[in-house]
Amino acid sequence: MSRTTVGALALAALVLPLAACVDNDAPEAGASAGALTVSSTADACEVSAATAPSGTLTFQVTNDGSDVTEFYLLGDDGLRVVSEVENIGPGITRDLVVQVRPGTYYTACKPGMVGDGIRSEFTVTDSGAQVGPTGDVAAQLADAEAQYVAYVKDQVGALIAGTQEFAAAYTAGDDDTARALYAATRVHWERVEPVAESFGDLDPLTDAREADLEEGQVWSGWHYLEKDLWPPAPADNGGVTYVPLTPEERASAAEDLVGWTQDLVDQVNDPDFTFEAFQIANGAKELLDEVATGKVTGEEEIWSHTDLWDFQANVDGARVAYEVLADVVEEEDPDLAAALTEQLAALDGLLAQYGSVDTGFVGYDTLTDQQVKELATGVDALSEPLSRLTAVVTGA
Amino acid sequence: MSRRALLGGGLLGGAALGAVAGGVAGYGAGRAAATPAPGTGAAATTYPFTGAHQAGIVTPAQDRLYLAAFDVTTTDRAELVALLQRWTTIAARLTQGLSAGPYGPASGPYDAPPDDTGEAADLPAAGLTITFGFGRSLFVGADAGTDRFGLAAHLPDALVELPHFPGDRLDPARSDGDLVVQACADDPQVAVHAIRNLSRAAFGAATIRWTQLGYGRTSSTSSAQATPRNLFGFKDGTANLKSEEESDVEAHVWVPASATTPATAWMTGGSYLVARRIRMTIETWDRTSLREQEAVVGRTKGEGAPLSGGTEFTEPDFAVTGREGRPLIPVDSHVFLAHPTQNAGVRMLRRGYNFTDGNDSLGRLDAGLFFLAFVTDPRTHYIPMQNRLSRDDGLMEYLQHTASGLYAVPPGLPDGSLVTGSDGTPVTTASSPFVGQDLFAG
Numbered sequence: 001m002s003r004t005t006v007g008a009l010a011l012a013a014l015v016l017p018l019a020a021c022v023d024n025d026a027p028e029a030g031a032s033a034g035a036l037t038v039s040s041t042a043d044a045c046e047v048s049a050a051t052a053p054s055g056t057l058t059f060q061v062t063n064d065g066s067d068v069t070e071f072y073l074l075g076d077d078g079l080r081v082v083s084e085v086e087n088i089g090p091g092i093t094r095d096l097v098v099q100v101r102p103g104t105y106y107t108a109c110k111p112g113m114v115g116d117g118i119r120s121e122f123t124v125t126d127s128g129a130q131v132g133p134t135g136d137v138a139a140q141l142a143d144a145e146a147q148y149v150a151y152v153k154d155q156v157g158a159l160i161a162g163t164q165e166f167a168a169a170y171t172a173g174d175d176d177t178a179r180a181l182y183a184a185t186r187v188h189w190e191r192v193e194p195v196a197e198s199f200g201d202l203d204p205l206t207d208a209r210e211a212d213l214e215e216g217q218v219w220s221g222w223h224y225l226e227k228d229l230w231p232p233a234p235a236d237n238g239g240v241t242y243v244p245l246t247p248e249e250r251a252s253a254a255e256d257l258v259g260w261t262q263d264l265v266d267q268v269n270d271p272d273f274t275f276e277a278f279q280i281a282n283g284a285k286e287l288l289d290e291v292a293t294g295k296v297t298g299e300e301e302i303w304s305h306t307d308l309w310d311f312q313a314n315v316d317g318a319r320v321a322y323e324v325l326a327d328v329v330e331e332e333d334p335d336l337a338a339a340l341t342e343q344l345a346a347l348d349g350l351l352a353q354y355g356s357v358d359t360g361f362v363g364y365d366t367l368t369d370q371q372v373k374e375l376a377t378g379v380d381a382l383s384e385p386l387s388r389l390t391a392v393v394t395g396a
Numbered sequence: 397m398s399r400r401a402l403l404g405g406g407l408l409g410g411a412a413l414g415a416v417a418g419g420v421a422g423y424g425a426g427r428a429a430a431t432p433a434p435g436t437g438a439a440a441t442t443y444p445f446t447g448a449h450q451a452g453i454v455t456p457a458q459d460r461l462y463l464a465a466f467d468v469t470t471t472d473r474a475e476l477v478a479l480l481q482r483w484t485t486i487a488a489r490l491t492q493g494l495s496a497g498p499y500g501p502a503s504g505p506y507d508a509p510p511d512d513t514g515e516a517a518d519l520p521a522a523g524l525t526i527t528f529g530f531g532r533s534l535f536v537g538a539d540a541g542t543d544r545f546g547l548a549a550h551l552p553d554a555l556v557e558l559p560h561f562p563g564d565r566l567d568p569a570r571s572d573g574d575l576v577v578q579a580c581a582d583d584p585q586v587a588v589h590a591i592r593n594l595s596r597a598a599f600g601a602a603t604i605r606w607t608q609l610g611y612g613r614t615s616s617t618s619s620a621q622a623t624p625r626n627l628f629g630f631k632d633g634t635a636n637l638k639s640e641e642e643s644d645v646e647a648h649v650w651v652p653a654s655a656t657t658p659a660t661a662w663m664t665g666g667s668y669l670v671a672r673r674i675r676m677t678i679e680t681w682d683r684t685s686l687r688e689q690e691a692v693v694g695r696t697k698g699e700g701a702p703l704s705g706g707t708e709f710t711e712p713d714f715a716v717t718g719r720e721g722r723p724l725i726p727v728d729s730h731v732f733l734a735h736p737t738q739n740a741g742v743r744m745l746r747r748g749y750n751f752t753d754g755n756d757s758l759g760r761l762d763a764g765l766f767f768l769a770f771v772t773d774p775r776t777h778y779i780p781m782q783n784r785l786s787r788d789d790g791l792m793e794y795l796q797h798t799a800s801g802l803y804a805v806p807p808g809l810p811d812g813s814l815v816t817g818s819d820g821t822p823v824t825t826a827s828s829p830f831v832g833q834d835l836f837a838g
Contacts, residue, residue, distance in 0.1 A: 063705065068705070068716060068717075068718050068724065070718075070719075086718060086719050087703075087718030087719055087724050088705075089701070089702070089703055089704045089705025089706070089716065089724050090704075090705030090706060091701060091705050091706045091707055091710065092696055092699075092701055092703070092705055092706075093698075113718065113719065211562075211563065211564065211565060212562050212563050213560075213562055214559075214560070214561060214562040214783055214786065214787055215559045215560055217562075285683065289680050289683075289793075292677070292679065292680055293677050293680060293793075296758065297758075299565070369757050372757070372758065373757055373758050373759060376758035376759065376760070377758075377759060380679060380759075380760075383679075383680075383683055384683060386683075387683035387684075390685070
């Protein structure tokens with residue numbers, strides 16, 4: 001994904017936290033100072049004012065033309081993109097929220113999204129407000145991206161080694177060893193699941209649950225083998241007696257799983273593979289969403305009941321994602337950093353009551369409703385601040 | 397005399413009828429003219445009960461829903477018919493602002509319970525409609541081999557068992573049922589009153605299997621209605637089939653004679669009701685960026701315009717591309733996947749409602765959308781679309797289908813066919829007509 005897309009994401013993400021203090025229907029005194037409207041047509045780009053005080057500006061951009069348009073705020077060289085909002089369909093209004101320092105800028109509408117756009121000079125006067133990040137945030141982010149990619153490669157490396165071992169035991173009919181390796185190996189998958197999900201088909205091939213299939217669809221991957229290793233009683237299997245896989249079916253399913261995992265290894269080790277800061281932050285939130293919708297309800301591992309391993313792995317993945325970004329967050333939003341650190345520790349503490357990745361976890365089916373609720377509350381407490389991470393990171 | 401007979405037509409027999417007839421008529425008129433209770437905001441709208449089609453399908457969607465599915469407990473076909481006769485009469489009365497029985501809640505024999513439960517006594521009809529449907533299990537039984545009431549030969553091919561859709565997590569205790577009753581009104585008390593009285597009239601012949609309360613209709617069935625919002629905060633039903641689109645309603649909602657055989661001709665002019673309880677993962681959704689929310693829906697959150705541009709009712713243009721040649725309306729968005737152009741041109745008439753059934757054991761809202769759709773044939777008009785949506789819709793990440801039902805909704809009763817008593821209001825007799833009568837005639 002291009003850098004420009006990242007910029008636009010940042011701006012979209014900023015709208016939410018700001019909405020609390022910038023109410024469009026009833027602008028408070030002071031809040032309206034930074035509000036500007038822009039009308040983009042085929043041959044005009046009318047900005048409601050040519051000057052504004054430094055600080056947070058909101059350009060409410062309406063596409064009054066008939067082509068898809070976009071709006072840019074450019075630096076004084078007319079080249080550097082300070083911020084942009086893209087893909088505005090005809091008739092649609094989008095907000096571009098941006099922090100701007102004093103200086104000379106250019107606004108530009110780009111109807112049809114081609115050419116240099118229709119430009120005007122735009123002056124930002126000094127309001128005295130501190131604007132933008134201090135310190136070398138760009139370097140910190142680049143560092144974070146490099147660290148995270150290294151982490152992904154490390155986890156995927158452990159995943160392929162574990163998967164090969166698991167597949168060998170399973171194919172050989174050594175079910176005890178395969179069962180022992182199952183959850184411990186999947187931990188490496190669950191820690192970096194958003195990365196795997198970014199490669200399209202790999203996730204459904206390797207991690208689909210039986211309930212997620214449609215009629216006639218062929219099932220494969222971890223949970224297919226899970227059911228075979230922990231065969232259900234007929235009562236838990238829709239009244240049908242479970243038929244174990246034949247040795248041939250076992251070999252083929254295990255081989256497929258190793259093959260797809262190797263695909264993942266190849267993709268993350270491609271020299272072009274990068275994972276940008278906003279993706280890391282979004283990935284952290286997605287990991288917790290995974291926990292909130294699947295793990296904490298015991299749906300992920302309905303045969304083996306090893307959900308707590310996946311749960312811990314998702315939290316681990318979210319924590320690493322946060323930690324590589326922590327320097328930036330601490331500078332941009334110390335309160336958020338403190339909240340995340342505290343909630344991560346609290347959730348880890350809750351999970352530690354039930355075991356660890358090294359020593360193993362109790363079965364999910366042994367938890368009481370009260371214990372599950374406690375875990376769910378911990379997940380919600382962490383998810384809420386985590387959902388603000390992307391805005392902070394991309395706004396830096 | 398059985399209690400059931402007493403609750404139904406029993407009280408109408410003999411001299412009692414003539415003696416109270418004047419009072420009944422007075423009661424009925426009084427209630428229909430009653431001023432809406434403060435705060436209900438419900439207008440004294442009434443919709444005709446009889447007609448070519450049952451009311452409650454293309455009727456402008458009311459604000460509230462109470463839907464109940466029943467299991468038939470009797471094994472006697474005559475008792476089933478008697479139940480349908482009682483239900484039809486009561487529904488015909490309640491929808492016109494009358495009490496459930498001729499005496500009403502505060503009249504009748506002093507030593508007998510009133511024939512109306514009374515909680516809607518001072519309320520207007522509030523646009524109440526009552527719509528009846530038959531589940532597959534009424535015809536063939538749960539084991540598919542039992543001809544419970546001699547109706548198996550009349551089972552329409554379209555009344556299939558819905559397949560398992562990807563991501564389904566259905567609760568059997570809240571799914572299916574032999575009979576279904578949809579009560580819609582602009583006042584929840586009126587809708588609840590209707591189901592309560594129908595359920596009372598069913599004791600001994602049928603028992604409630606599950607019910608669903610809904611509020612805040614999430615779609616419009618008339619172009620005169622503003623588009624409401626679902627619990628995700630998005631306008632819902634912008635592209636819904638509207639009653640004014642007569643030729644499309646003919647094509648996509650009603651069962652044509654050409655689709656029936658002599659054995660299933662009783663469904664001509666009827667429709668099929670798909671009911672799906674769709675739990676929304678509200679908390680996760682609320683933590684999602686506006687960008688993602690709009691991308692998975694395919695419309696703007698504020699105005700409800702398609703992302704390709706325009707205003708709410710602008711037709712989505714899936715060909716419009718933006719940056720890097722990608723379509724402005726993502727191909728995994730709900731609008732894209734549900735659009736007729738992606739579904740062989742089929743449309744559905746939806747009457748969805750929001751629901752909030754308290755919370756789950758994790759302290760999260762047990763809330764979402766109770767999806768109701770009327771279609772001419774679920775095999776062409778629901779199943780393929782739902783398979784596509786369940787598999788590809790970006791919105792599915794925030795949804796879980798938790799209950800499901802499919803029902804054959806027979807046509808309406810012809811105007812003028814109701815049997816009325818001496819006060820001019822509908823009564824139950826051995827020859828009273830009933831919804832679905834043609835099914836039992838063959």
